[in-house]
Amino acid sequence: MQTTITSSPEEAAAILNSGGVVAFPTETVYGLGASICHPQAISQIFKAKGRPGDNPLIVHIYNIEQLAAVADEINGDAKRLIEHFFPGPLTLVLKKNPRVPDTVTAGLQTVGIRCPLNPVAREFLRLCDCPVAAPSANLSGLPSATSWEAVYEDLDGKIDCVLRGTPSAIGLESTIVDCSGSQPLLLRAGAITLEQLQAIVPAIATEAPTDKEAPPKSPGLKYPHYAPKAAIVLCHAHEKMVIEPSSAYIGLSEPPQGVSLLKLCNSLEEYGRELFSFFRHCDANGVHIIYCELPSDEGLGRAIRDRLMRAAEKK
Ligand code: AMP
Numbered sequence: 294m295q296t297t298i299t300s301s302p303e304e305a306a307a308i309l310n311s312g313g314v315v316a317f318p319t320e321t322v323y324g325l326g327a328s329i330c331h332p333q334a335i336s337q338i339f340k341a342k343g344r345p346g347d348n349p350l351i352v353h354i355y356n357i358e359q360l361a362a363v364a365d366e367i368n369g370d371a372k373r374l375i376e377h378f379f380p381g382p383l384t385l386v387l388k389k390n391p392r393v394p395d396t397v398t399a400g401l402q403t404v405g406i407r408c409p410l411n412p413v414a415r416e417f418l419r420l421c422d423c424p425v426a427a428p429s430a431n432l433s434g435l436p437s438a439t440s441w442e443a444v445y446e447d448l449d450g451k452i453d454c455v456l457r458g459t460p461s462a463i464g465l466e467s468t469i470v471d472c473s474g475s476q477p478l479l480l481r482a483g484a485i486t487l488e489q490l491q492a493i494v495p496a497i498a499t500e501a502p503t504d505k506e507a508p509p510k511s512p513g514l515k516y517p518h519y520a521p522k523a524a525i526v527l528c529h530a531h532e533k534m535v536i537e538p539s540s541a542y543i544g545l546s547e548p549p550q551g552v553s554l555l556k557l558c559n560s561l562e563e564y565g566r567e568l569f570s571f572f573r574h575c576d577a578n579g580v581h582i583i584y585c586e587l588p589s590d591e592g593l594g595r596a597i598r599d600r601l602m603r604a605a606e607k608k
């Protein structure tokens with residue numbers, strides 16, 4: 294398959310509207326989109342990424358009016374979160390409208406919905422005839438793509454089009470809150486922090502009530518994620534370590550002596566924005582070990598910790 298690279302939202306939307314699969318920039322990470330009105334294209338997303346069929350996709354909408362086409366039952370908590378955080382890096386899980394195909398939600402009766410803020414994403418979605426189902430635009434299990442070049446590296450020849458934009462401003466996937474049950478639940482931490490969410494809906498919990506028989510609330514969470522080829526070693530600020538050859542460091546504090554690649558970040562925002570592109574840079578340079586400083590789990594630190602711990606788990 295020939296992959297078209299374009300900077301034109303019109304061209305990208307025309308390809309999607311005719312049943313193609315199109316990667317596009319968002320403020321979180323690049324998404325790999327297909328129209329929910331083209332079931333064949335939805336299947337192509339799973340194929341191109343090597344994504345397991347039981348891992349549902351997030352549906353992207355252009356404006357609040359489109360919500361009714363994808364969700365049923367929008368309760369008071371969901372309404373308040375939408376009012377405060379849409380458009381933006383927040384995904385809400387709601388009861389799905391029958392119009393959303395089961396392939397998008399992996400058979401679940403709920404659907405993840407997001408309305409991105411990035412202007413190129415918004416222009417693209419405005420020109421799409423139907424809402425757009427899109428997971429992150431990377432090969433399954435690898436770090437998410439935060440630039441069009443990273444998308445191209447993973448998916449050239451497997452998808453119809455890459456809509457070129459600037460590097461993702463946040464660099465971490467959206468916060469996910471499940472509002473489909475009686476208790477709102479944080480399923481994935483992201484740039485909209487738990488503290489910000491709880492300021493609007495204090496009842497948001499971080500752990501589901503324990504019921505071993507229940508299926509995982511977010512099926513995708515059971516799969517390995519975010520991992521570069523290099524091994525991830527988690528460390529704390531100023532920890533004394535024996536540094537292996539061909540290693541790298543990313544974090545906020547002074548790095549250990551002797552690493553060959555280094556990303557010293559000035560803020561949690563910079564850490565989040567640079568994390569996945571640094572992982573990819575390390576792989577391209579034959580790094581064997583990446584030492585990553587674990588931030589505390591306040592604010593954006595919670596999302597960075599989550600990605601680091603899950604990237605480290607794979608090995
Ligand atoms: P990605 O777009 O690659 O970040 O993956 C989407 C994430 O959203 C995965 O972890 C999915 O499991 C999760 N997700 C999507 N739809 C739902 C849903 N209906 N219920 C729970 N989690 C969902």
Ligand code: MG
Nearest residue numbers: 428429430437
């Ligand atoms: Mg993903």
